Amino acid sequence: MNEEERYLFDLRGYLVVEGALSTVELSELNRLMDSRELTPPGDDTLSARFGGFLEWGQVYCELLDHERIMPYMEAILGDGFRLDHYYGIYMRAGTESLRLHGGSTPYDPPEYYHFRDGRMYNGLTVAAWNLTDTGPAVGGFCAVPGSHKANYACPESIRTAHAAHEAVVVPEAPAGSVVIFTEALTHGTAAWTAEYQRRSLLFKYSPGQQSWSANYTQPPKDVQLTARQKLLFEPPYFNSRSSLFEEEQG
Numbered sequence: 001m002n003e004e005e006r007y008l009f010d011l012r013g014y015l016v017v018e019g020a021l022s023t024v025e026l027s028e029l030n031r032l033m034d035s036r037e038l039t040p041p042g043d044d045t046l047s048a049r050f051g052g053f054l055e056w057g058q059v060y061c062e063l064l065d066h067e068r069i070m071p072y073m074e075a076i077l078g079d080g081f082r083l084d085h086y087y088g089i090y091m092r093a094g095t096e097s098l099r100l101h102g103g104s105t106p107y108d109p110p111e112y113y114h115f116r117d118g119r120m121y122n123g124l125t126v127a128a129w130n131l132t133d134t135g136p137a138v139g140g141f142c143a144v145p146g147s148h149k150a151n152y153a154c155p156e157s158i159r160t161a162h163a164a165h166e167a168v169v170v171p172e173a174p175a176g177s178v179v180i181f182t183e184a185l186t187h188g189t190a191a192w193t194a195e196y197q198r199r200s201l202l203f204k205y206s207p208g209q210q211s212w213s214a215n216y217t218q219p220p221k222d223v224q225l226t227a228r229q230k231l232l233f234e235p236p237y238f239n240s241r242s243s244l245f246e247e248e249q250g
């Protein structure tokens with residue numbers, strides 16, 4: 001994470017890292033998803049979710065600790081973070097928006113953004129891999145930049161206007177990019193209008209000592225994980241947590 005990225009993440013609460021996936025990775029992820037022949041998404045948000053993709057193959061599991069996100073996650077969450085839960089979002093033309101949620105105020109204990117002793121501390125943090133383009137012309141992830149530090153609750157007028165409000169941004173995030181955001185940010189989904197499917201894979205990480213979810217996500221049964229990937233499935237605790245960044249974790 002370079003100086004500019006760190007500044008922008010602190011300022012806005014999210015970052016778009018373009019070109020994080022190679023063209024080979026991107027086409028393999030899309031090919032495997034095509035091969036699953038999922039029930040197409042409908043109009044409502046619930047029908048626009050899918051899960052279980054870590055079972056689909058190595059290339060999906062490699063996203064768990066992909067070399068392009070690990071330096072960002074270390075800076076944002078510190079060492080020892082864990083996979084809290086994960087799911088995918090797919091949308092078709094007409095799939096509805098998801099309400100704006102999150103934000104610094106009112107305070108939500110597992111979803112925080114703090115700054116102490118010269119570094120940031122984040123609660124639940126998301127790496128959302130885009131397998132197709134999202135952005136202002138088509139919909140997808142949207143957020144109120146800076147709201148992870150807001151001292152007032154997001155007004156109903158902004159929630160209602162949603163992506164039509166000037167405070168809400170739908171960032172350009174091309175296929176192959178990863179959108180990293182703190183759940184302390186007020187964010188949601190802008191309705192989908194493109195003829196192609198939206199395909200985003202959301203990996204939600206918590207700092208090592210906490211869990212947002214009541215269930216601890218289990219590793220896939222049929223895919224061999226590296227030692228480091230296995231560490232991401234450790235339950236929450238703080239003391240003597242193994243480093244994700246020591247050489248021997250491979």
Ligand SMILES: O=C(O)CCC(=O)C(=O)O
Nearest residue numbers: 128140141142187188189
């Ligand atoms: O559309 C997105 O990427 C945001 C989704 C989201 O906020 C959620 O699933 O809770």
